[in-house]
Amino acid sequence: MQTITVEEAQSHLSEIIEKLTPGDEVVLTRGNQPVARLVITSEDKPKPVPGRGKGMLTILSEDDDHLKDFAEYMP
Numbered sequence: 001m002q003t004i005t006v007e008e009a010q011s012h013l014s015e016i017i018e019k020l021t022p023g024d025e026v027v028l029t030r031g032n033q034p035v036a037r038l039v040i041t042s043e044d045k046p047k048p049v050p051g052r053g054k055g056m057l058t059i060l061s062e063d064d065d066h067l068k069d070f071a072e073y074m075p
Helices: 006-019 064-073
Strands: 002-005 025-030 033-039
Touching: 002 006, 006 025, 006 033
Parallel strands: 002 025
Antiparallel strands: 025 033
8 A cells, every 4th residue: 555645646646557567555645644546447337147036936827818919029
């Protein structure tokens, strides 16, 4: 963890960001008190996990009467 002042960060922000790697953190201080953290974000988007919702849907009955309402949408 690197610590720098807010004033230093203002003048060299783009360089600081470019040097950050995943897991690195920079703490910004003002008057020896931490005021902010810079943390690099992951570029990977979360991927859906197949089967995560398994068991969450319960079909109480197979009722063909309700299917009549959707007849125009069915092939």
